[in-house]
Amino acid sequence: MKNNFASAFRLTLALLVLCCGVYPALVWGAALLAPGQGQGVQVSHKGRLVGFENVGQKFDWPEYFNSRPSAVGYAADGSGGSNKGPSNPEYLAEVNTHVAAFRQQNPSVKPGQVPVEMVTASGSGLDPHLSPAGAYAQVERVARLRGLPAERVRALVDARVQQPIFVLLGPSKVNVLQLNLALDSLSGR
């Protein structure tokens, strides 16, 4: 027993050096060569840091493409989902309000066509993407409020739809921050 204990203690110290020293140092070194140097991929606009490519941010002004509802208000230092169950009556009432608000803001969207991601919160509360349908549904509103032709705004979305990898695997998506940056450039902001 005493022998076991001493061995266990000494082996633990040696393994701490290997698993918590050498291994992370190797990964850290490799990260210096990666996009963003392991700091996360940052996005700047006119010389100002405006966000991280992969971290969703709040867009609720009607002249921007809006991002999804978030249970944590897009607090990027406290991620989380709503954890609401599918039959919770309070939750369903809240979703219903989101649906009504979305239809009011986007009158061009027909009943039965409200994109489901625009009325449900993501798992992380930091979802940086919309589905293409979620972006297209907002084109009419954004174009109207910015006084831009709808085709040009639609073309903006077209250009930013990211296809599944190898065109085959996974969903299509649009990065909201990049889309809105392009939108700002288009309207000269």
Place this chain on the structure above:
Amino acid sequence: MFSELLGIAIIFGATVLLAIPLGLYLATVYRGDKSWSDFLAPLERLLFRAGGIDARRGMSWQQHLMALLTINLVWFLFAMLILCTQGVLPLNPDANPSMSPDLAFNTAISFLVNCNLQHYSGESGLSYLSQVVVIMFLQFVSAATGMAACVVVFNALKEGTNEKLGNFYDYFVKSLTRVLLPIALLVALVLVFQGTPMTFAGKQPLITLQGDTTAVSRGPVAAMVAIKELGTNGGGFFGANSAHPLENPTYLTNMVENFALVLIPIAMVFALGFYLKRRRLSYMVFGVMTAGFLLLLAPTVYYEMQGNPAIAQMGTDMQLGAMEGKEIRLGAAASAYWGITNTIISCGSVNSMHDSHMPISGMSEMLGMMTNAFYGGVGVGFLNFFVFVIIAVFISGLMVGRTPELLGKKIEAREMKIAIIVALLHPLMILGGTAMAAHLYVSNPTEYAGWLANPGYHGFSEMLYEYTSAAANNGSGFEGLGDNTPFWNISTGVVLLLSRFLPVIGPVAIAGLLARKKYTPESAGTLRVDTATFGLMVFFVIWIIAALAFFPALALGPLAEHFSLY
């Protein structure tokens, strides 16, 4: 929709294809035969010298367990010490506080037992030092512990073994140097190049395009996430785990992470066949496990892709499926696949919020943990399965009127008692814990109002899920549960401890007892365990013991909720 289904088919196919050669490699390494990775031998000798260990000394099953439990105790004390003092230790750029003792107790145990019940949120609950030397360290060593225990059982099943079942430290250290560290390094490289942070800098404050002030949490994420999946621990760096866009930035990283967590559990099954030179036996085990897995996967994928009928009624377009708690870049199919793989395997990381899954999906996830033997955690999955094999051998032996034998060794009363205790412990922990919590809640709903995020059937499911997750050493949660209270921290901590160590001690003890018995050569009268018939038998034993025991509880929770929605 097609691309989402194809995505999960490719992940599963790739995992099985690579698990076979990895199984062969594992068998080679554990046997001590020549392999390409022998250049690591000097490193291992260095580690053994540092520990003052003679790795060639054969150990009896009791000595194995003593070594295993002692080193686990050392890790527990070390983890408690760091967690309770992290606030004043270095590498804490975000100035997070030390943990309360009950939370530290729960966290230390949770990671020690290769679970990841997290009653804290990574961004605000841990310093970088704790993330690396406690969480990540335990993710490595607890996985290696499970693998080593599994090899001890393999040894006992080998023909002609007796008292000595190899050396615990040898298997443990080799699991780290030859398997976990190299593969984790590869996975981490994919992650950093896809945009996962690996930095010791603190939060980045910024003003968003729209003018809101926020701060983005970061840290040494990539190194930890790699071993979190590979070691089937599942404890996330961030609160949202692999739903977080920095922890799992792309569909590709999702595929790689999901691949990594299923890889070793399946490879261990094939390793069994190569190690014992009984390939058919591992096909039988793999077949049973895969059948169970697919049976749970299919309804989950279906219901998640269908979406929530109550929300469809409001005039939404349900093309994407049930998106509450899910990420656009991952989609409903990959989230469902992830949910089931992470619950049948005791990994318990999440890439979508299980609390918001459809009721049948939530039930399938719970069933995955209730059986806990369809692949199962690194090493320990096979140990759980082994218990069911013992029971199935005994029952089928009685049915056909022969002495129950497993690979030439008689199964007798002592082994059966151990197997049954281990098998029944699981429902006892889950149902006993849930009953206690439900009783407390019902007798004073105002005092415990903070516990449940959802009313009715779903609230009951939240409590049931928590104990199921603790007993299966899984760690995922219906996270709506307000679980950072002394009651939940301590009760689940106790469940975690019992449910990790008894299911390791039990099978190792059975193996030790079997190894000592006289070997009876196989004859025409021997019960063959590597046949489809016996596979079916094991499947039904698992189903009866592990699933039917929970049927009444499931009827009160997810089933009732399902029928209220549809």
